[in-house]
Every structure is written in structure tokens, then in C-alpha cells.
Amino acid sequence: MISIQWNPERKQLRQFAGIWFPAFCALVGWSIARKTGHWHDVEMGWIVAGAISIAGLIFPPIIRPVFVGLILLTYPIGWVVSHLLLGFIYFGVVTPIGLALRATGHDSLGIKFPTGQSTWKSPTGKTDPESYLRQS
Numbered sequence: 001m002i003s004i005q006w007n008p009e010r011k012q013l014r015q016f017a018g019i020w021f022p023a024f025c026a027l028v029g030w031s032i033a034r035k036t037g038h039w040h041d042v043e044m045g046w047i048v049a050g051a052i053s054i055a056g057l058i059f060p061p062i063i064r065p066v067f068v069g070l071i072l073l074t075y076p077i078g079w080v081v082s083h084l085l086l087g088f089i090y091f092g093v094v095t096p097i098g099l100a101l102r103a104t105g106h107d108s109l110g111i112k113f114p115t116g117q118s119t120w121k122s123p124t125g126k127t128d129p130e131s132y133l134r135q136s
Contacts, residue, residue, distance in 0.1 A: 002078075004071055010060045017056025017063045024070070025049035 005012075025046060033042040056063030101108070 002075075004068075004075060006068060008064065008067060013060035013063055013067060014057060016067050017053050017060060021056065021063065021066065022049060022053050 008016075026049075029042040029045050029049075033039045052063060052066065056066075
């Protein structure tokens with residue numbers, strides 16, 4: 001199970017400050033500016049995000065609250081999406097295949113009862129006791 005990292009390593013904080021935080025801010029700012037048309041406010045946000053990123057590269061613990069905050073924000077989203085995806089795969093792919101195989105009478109495990117009362121299967125192959133000592 002995935003757990004929330006409350007105390008990430010300095011290397012991970014540096015990567016977040018140098019790559020992921022600026023990319024996230026750039027995408028969010030671009031989408032807001034494109035939708036509203038207010039580029040000046042977005043540019044100011046980019047300047048603040050750039051200053052936070054540079055400060056995080058120089059001193060990584062300063063960006064830790066932002067990192068943990070974004071992790072806390074996205075963790076429930078990831079949990080819901082992963083469970084929905086697994087449910088869709090199971091009920092949308094695996095279950096219909098199983099129902100189709102059952103409807104056609106396919107018995108891949110060989111558990112159908114024969115016409116008699118017993119489910120005993122006679123052993124096939126060599127019954128020579130010396131064959132147990134050979135591994136070929």
C-alpha cells in the first residue's frame with residue numbers, strides 16, 4: 001500500500017523544487033490564463049512559483065510544506081482513480097470473460113462431476129517404483 005511521505009529526503013525535495021513544482025505551476029497557470037485571459041496575474045504567480053522553486057533548490061526543507069500539501073491533495077484522487085480502474089477492469093473485462101466461458105460450458109479446472117458418484121481419477125503413467133528415483 002502506498003503511504004504518505006511526511007519527511008521526504010533532500011534529494012526528492014530538490015527534484016520536486018527543480019522539476020515538478022515549476023511544471024505543475026506552469027500548467028496550472030497556462031490553463032487558468034487560457035480560460036480567463038488574464039495573463040498578468042498568471043505571470044505574477046509564475047514569478048512567485050519560480051522564487052519558491054529557486055529557494056527549494058538552495059534549501060530543500062523550505063519546500064517541504066508545499067510537497068506534503070500537494071501529496072495530501074492528490075492522494076485521495078489517486079486512491080479513487082486506482083480503485084475505479086481496478087473495478088472497471090474486473091467487472092468490465094474479467095467478469096464478462098468468465099460468464100462467457102461458463103455459458104459455453106468451458107471447464108478449465110476440470111471440476112465437473114462425471115456421470116458416476118466418484119470424482120476419483122485413475123493415475124496415468126509409469127507406476128514402476130524405480131521411476132520415482134529417476135529425475136528425467
